[in-house]
Amino acid sequence: MRKAYLGEFEELVLLTTAILNGEAYGVSVAKELKKLSGRSVSIAAVHISLHRLLDKGLVNSHMGGATMSRGGRRKRIFTVTVAGKHILQEIHDTRNQMWEMLPKTSFNLEPGFKD
Amino acid sequence: MNHYHKSPQPPKWATTLLEWRCPDELLEEIGGDLQELFEEQVEEIGEKQARKEYMLAVLRYLQPFAFKHQPKIYPSTNYTTMFQNYITVALRHLKRNRVFSIINISGLSLGLACCMLIFLYTKDEVSYDRFHDNNPNIYRITKKFIKPGNSSESKDSNTGYLQGPIFASGVPEIQSFVRFQSHRRDIKLGNDINSQEVFLTDPDFFSVFTFPLLAGNPKTALQEPPSVVISEDMARKHFGSTDVVGKTLLLKDSYDSNSQFEPYAVTGVARKSPQNSSIKFDVLLPIIVKNDEIANKENWFNSFLNTFVVLQSGADIKSVEATMDRVYQADAKEGMRIIAERFGMKDKTVYALQPFTDMHLNKELPAQNGLVDSSNPMFSYILSGIALFILLIACINFINLTVARSLKRAKEIGVRKVIGGDRTHLMIQFLGESFVLCFIAFVLAILLVQLALPTFNQLSNKALALSYLFDAKLVLGYIGLFLITGLLAGFYPAVVLSSYNPVQTLYSRFKLSGKNYLQKILVILQFSLASFLIMGTLTIYSQFNYLTTRELGYDDKNVIGISKSNLTPKEAQLFRQELLKNPAFVEVAPKNGGNWYTIAKINGDIQINFKYETVDQAYLPLFNIPIVQGRNFSADFPADSTQSVLVNETFVKKAEWKDPIGQEVNFWYDNNQKYKVIGVVKDHHFEALNTEIKPQLFTMKPSNGYGMAFIKIKPGTETSSLNHLEKTYKQLFPINPYSYEFKSEENLKAYEAEAKWKQIILFGTVLTIFISCIGLFGLATLSAERRTKEIGIRKVLGASVTSIVQLLTWDFLKLVSFSFLFAFPAAWYAMQQWLQNYPYQVDIKDWAFILTAGVVILVAFFTVSFQSIKAARINPAKNLRSE
Numbered sequence: 001m002r003k004a005y006l007g008e009f010e011e012l013v014l015l016t017t018a019i020l021n022g023e024a025y026g027v028s029v030a031k032e033l034k035k036l037s038g039r040s041v042s043i044a045a046v047h048i049s050l051h052r053l054l055d056k057g058l059v060n061s062h063m064g065g066a067t068m069s070r071g072g073r074r075k076r077i078f079t080v081t082v083a084g085k086h087i088l089q090e091i092h093d094t095r096n097q098m099w100e101m102l103p104k105t106s107f108n109l110e111p112g113f114k115d
Numbered sequence: 116m117n118h119y120h121k122s123p124q125p126p127k128w129a130t131t132l133l134e135w136r137c138p139d140e141l142l143e144e145i146g147g148d149l150q151e152l153f154e155e156q157v158e159e160i161g162e163k164q165a166r167k168e169y170m171l172a173v174l175r176y177l178q179p180f181a182f183k184h185q186p187k188i189y190p191s192t193n194y195t196t197m198f199q200n201y202i203t204v205a206l207r208h209l210k211r212n213r214v215f216s217i218i219n220i221s222g223l224s225l226g227l228a229c230c231m232l233i234f235l236y237t238k239d240e241v242s243y244d245r246f247h248d249n250n251p252n253i254y255r256i257t258k259k260f261i262k263p264g265n266s267s268e269s270k271d272s273n274t275g276y277l278q279g280p281i282f283a284s285g286v287p288e289i290q291s292f293v294r295f296q297s298h299r300r301d302i303k304l305g306n307d308i309n310s311q312e313v314f315l316t317d318p319d320f321f322s323v324f325t326f327p328l329l330a331g332n333p334k335t336a337l338q339e340p341p342s343v344v345i346s347e348d349m350a351r352k353h354f355g356s357t358d359v360v361g362k363t364l365l366l367k368d369s370y371d372s373n374s375q376f377e378p379y380a381v382t383g384v385a386r387k388s389p390q391n392s393s394i395k396f397d398v399l400l401p402i403i404v405k406n407d408e409i410a411n412k413e414n415w416f417n418s419f420l421n422t423f424v425v426l427q428s429g430a431d432i433k434s435v436e437a438t439m440d441r442v443y444q445a446d447a448k449e450g451m452r453i454i455a456e457r458f459g460m461k462d463k464t465v466y467a468l469q470p471f472t473d474m475h476l477n478k479e480l481p482a483q484n485g486l487v488d489s490s491n492p493m494f495s496y497i498l499s500g501i502a503l504f505i506l507l508i509a510c511i512n513f514i515n516l517t518v519a520r521s522l523k524r525a526k527e528i529g530v531r532k533v534i535g536g537d538r539t540h541l542m543i544q545f546l547g548e549s550f551v552l553c554f555i556a557f558v559l560a561i562l563l564v565q566l567a568l569p570t571f572n573q574l575s576n577k578a579l580a581l582s583y584l585f586d587a588k589l590v591l592g593y594i595g596l597f598l599i600t601g602l603l604a605g606f607y608p609a610v611v612l613s614s615y616n617p618v619q620t621l622y623s624r625f626k627l628s629g630k631n632y633l634q635k636i637l638v639i640l641q642f643s644l645a646s647f648l649i650m651g652t653l654t655i656y657s658q659f660n661y662l663t664t665r666e667l668g669y670d671d672k673n674v675i676g677i678s679k680s681n682l683t684p685k686e687a688q689l690f691r692q693e694l695l696k697n698p699a700f701v702e703v704a705p706k707n708g709g710n711w712y713t714i715a716k717i718n719g720d721i722q723i724n725f726k727y728e729t730v731d732q733a734y735l736p737l738f739n740i741p742i743v744q745g746r747n748f749s750a751d752f753p754a755d756s757t758q759s760v761l762v763n764e765t766f767v768k769k770a771e772w773k774d775p776i777g778q779e780v781n782f783w784y785d786n787n788q789k790y791k792v793i794g795v796v797k798d799h800h801f802e803a804l805n806t807e808i809k810p811q812l813f814t815m816k817p818s819n820g821y822g823m824a825f826i827k828i829k830p831g832t833e834t835s836s837l838n839h840l841e842k843t844y845k846q847l848f849p850i851n852p853y854s855y856e857f858k859s860e861e862n863l864k865a866y867e868a869e870a871k872w873k874q875i876i877l878f879g880t881v882l883t884i885f886i887s888c889i890g891l892f893g894l895a896t897l898s899a900e901r902r903t904k905e906i907g908i909r910k911v912l913g914a915s916v917t918s919i920v921q922l923l924t925w926d927f928l929k930l931v932s933f934s935f936l937f938a939f940p941a942a943w944y945a946m947q948q949w950l951q952n953y954p955y956q957v958d959i960k961d962w963a964f965i966l967t968a969g970v971v972i973l974v975a976f977f978t979v980s981f982q983s984i985k986a987a988r989i990n991p992a993k994n995l996r997s998e
Contacts, residue, residue, distance in 0.1 A: 073147030
């Protein structure tokens with residue numbers, strides 16, 4: 001299987017989509033990202049990433065229900081596909097391996113460091 | 116959308132922008148997300164900040180790379196079928212709604228035709244004298260007079276013999292000069308003698324101006340007197356061909372009675388002067404100035420011709436004018452001294468240059484002294500205004516009718532939208548329809564212009580031809596006109612129609628929401644324009660009427676004028692005796708030919724420019740001009756013919772005389788000889804009424820000689836008198852050309868321009884009203900159609916036909932009446948401006964406003980009531996049957 005390349009931001013969006021588990025749509029992903037990573041995220045960037053992921057076949061989408069707060073417009077709900085899960089897994093594994101290889105003296109960090 | 120509470124909304128333009136740029140399949144989610152975010156942020160950071168964020172977000176979406184290669188979520192619409200369908204539908208609509216198509220097409224084509232004609236006209240006006248290769252370096256020498264103390268300035272463009280040669284030799288930038296003087300020659304052909312205007316000019320004429328010669332050498336044609344260059348028309352008339360170089364023409368100076376017919380060799384035949392030329396000549400002669408004329412420095416102040424100069428390319432006008440001033444001050448010193456001493460001329464003269472191409476439309480320094488066709492730019496403005504009015508009104512018709520009629524098309528629009536036509540497509544469709552219509556109108560307009568050109572040429576004194584149409588700029592202009600008209604007419608309806616909500620249109624009967632203010636405003640605008648033009652026409656008519664019927668202060672009825680150069684007092688006396696033998700003749704009065712003006716000094720310091728007439732005792736009685744003080748010339752006082760003068764009341768006013776009789780006048784024409792005033796003549800309009808009464812002075816000096824005579828006859832004897840007059844004239848003056856003109860007809864000629872413009876403006880006004888009314892007719896038809904049910908119910912409930920007609924017409928009449936509020940002040944102001952052109956003007960009458968209002972309301976009423984009566988008389992059972 002060809003290694004799909006994921007940009008860092010795309011990866012974050014994909015992860016967030018996975019975390020939100022069926023509740024992921026533009027606004028919710030942006031909010032979640034902001035909460036988790038602490039950076040301000042433009043809704044446009046999130047959208048564009050989501051649609052790129054859609055193109056790459058890493059997420060699926062379907063139109064969800066309409067709500068009053070959206071002026072009666074429906075949401076597009078994104079869910080992670082099998083391929084998406086694979087990629088996330090792969091990335092996670094690669095990172096882990098690399099962390100393992102860090103010489104302990106280089107800097108005082110524990111693997112699994114959390115901000 | 117949610118209408119029930121006013122929650123803060125994101126900026127509308129941003130949303131619109133997003134809707135326009137964003138792929139349709141994404142619009143819902145993105146719009147929704149943005150909305151959701153916005154509403155949250157309103158809570159968090161306040162509405163203002165949230166709006167800002169919203170805009171920024173939208174702008175981020177607009178990045179070109181934001182959405183690339185989208186997978187198509189919806190299947191694509193079938194464009195080609197759609198467009199074919201549009202065209203079919205457009206043509207079908209045109210065919211089906213005959214009345215509206217005719218209203219729109221006729222209105223638009225009339226409007227376009229008017230605009231095209233005016234384009235032609237103004238193009239011709241601004242193209243005057245631009246065909247010379249030496250432009251823009253050709254200038255005319257003009258003068259400015261500055262009164263002592265810089266109190267006032269006047270300008271003129273007259274120069275004399277000296278200016279050309281002296282400036283050309285003293286100012287390095289001046290490369291060549293050409294003097295152009297109008298003169299008259301009697302031309303002999305067999306036994307026929309015709310008096311003809313000829314032009315005297317310098318040898319450089321053909322190198323300065325671009326007038327191609329069909330035969331002859333332009334460099335030498337005017338070098339060797341006695342030579343003559345004639346036009347091709349003249350050559351054909353006299354010799355029957357244009358190949359006539361070397362033939363001779365017999366000419367005689369019309370102004371000099373001692374001259375004989377002399378042979379002139381034809382050295383060139385010029386092509387007919389272009390119609391947009393201020394110089395139009397049939398006969399050109401080399402100008403001959405005697406040496407003592409050049410030596411006499413007083414001739415700096417003797418001006419009667421045009422002098423043109425050619426400057427080096429890129430010469431600085433200001434510095435050339437400064438050099439000219441130095442040259443003049445140095446050369447004319449002696450002349451100035453003599454003039455100041457003898458006549459108290461204290462005006463300072465400053466010479467200036469006027470671009471040749473600037474002359475045609477210049478009111479201050481017009482084309483004169485033999486230059487023709489000087490034109491008032493005001494007429495270009497008036498015409499353009501009318502043409503634009505007409506076109507605008509036609510476009511308004513289109514807009515109103517299309518929008519009003521669209522109710523019937525609402526279902527079509529709804530269906531299209533449901534099937535998947537989006538707004539842009541609908542806009543394109545409706546614009547396309549308006550362009551189709553516009554195109555038909557455009558083709559018709561070209562035909563109309565063809566038809567109207569001969570009449571228009573006659574009215575505007577031009578020789579415009581459709582070949583003018585093949586000028587690149589004009590063609591571009593016309594294409595632009597077509598596009599602008601199409602857009603102007605089609606854009607608004609397209610926007611309105613494409614915005615209909617399909618659900619509403621397909622469900623039950625659809626009504627235009629709102630009060631339709633735009634339609635009302637447009638109708639008001641239309642009728643404002645129409646009323647404005649009617650007012651204008653009335654004013655122009657009454658002013659014209661006033662000009663032609665105002666008391667001139669003399670009686671011009673039954674008076675014939677004949678010209679006879681150098682009529683001596685003796686000949687005049689003989690002529691009078693001969694004529695008065697016939698009882699049909701009442702009186703004969705000789706007068707100097709042409710217009711003579713000169714300057715007099717009064718009490719040493721008042722300087723008066725006045726018209727200087729040479730007459731005898733018969734002149735004033737013949738015209739019934741009263742003497743208000745003193746007496747007329749009389750044969751009983753022999754001194755009258757040498758030292759007495761009469762002056763008019765204006766002269767007395769200017770001279771500030773308390774008691775004019777016996778006052779002394781000494782004037783320039785007769786080196787310092789003093790004259791005594793013996794009588795004051797009542798002011799009368801000896802010139803056309805578009806000029807003010809000037810000071811006038813009469814003498815009886817026999818040495819001046821006469822140039823014409825007025826003959827008063829008994830009414831009803833015209834034919835026999837004219838025969839007798841011609842016989843007597845030919846008997847007494849066999850070598851003079853005989854021509855006569857009735858004074859009253861000559862007076863009317865002064866207003867020919869006004870008469871023609873009056874007709875053009877009247878025509879424009881009629882068109883405007885016509886187009887406004889067919890528009891109103893269409894609207895009335897629609898409104899009656901829309902209210903058929905209402906009318907039916909009203910009738911069933913017992914309303915009379917009259918009350919229904921009232922109901923339907925009242926709406927429109929309200930609008931029409933409302934238009935007067937705007938039209939009248941504007942018309943009043945514009946007319947005041949126009950009347951400023953006339954020293955003797957009518958007041959704008961109250962009745963003109965009332966008449967205008969009456970006419971407009973009546974015409975509108977008839978237009979609307981025609982439809983209303985039809986609608987009101989329908990049997991209500993018919994239109995209430997279905998629903």
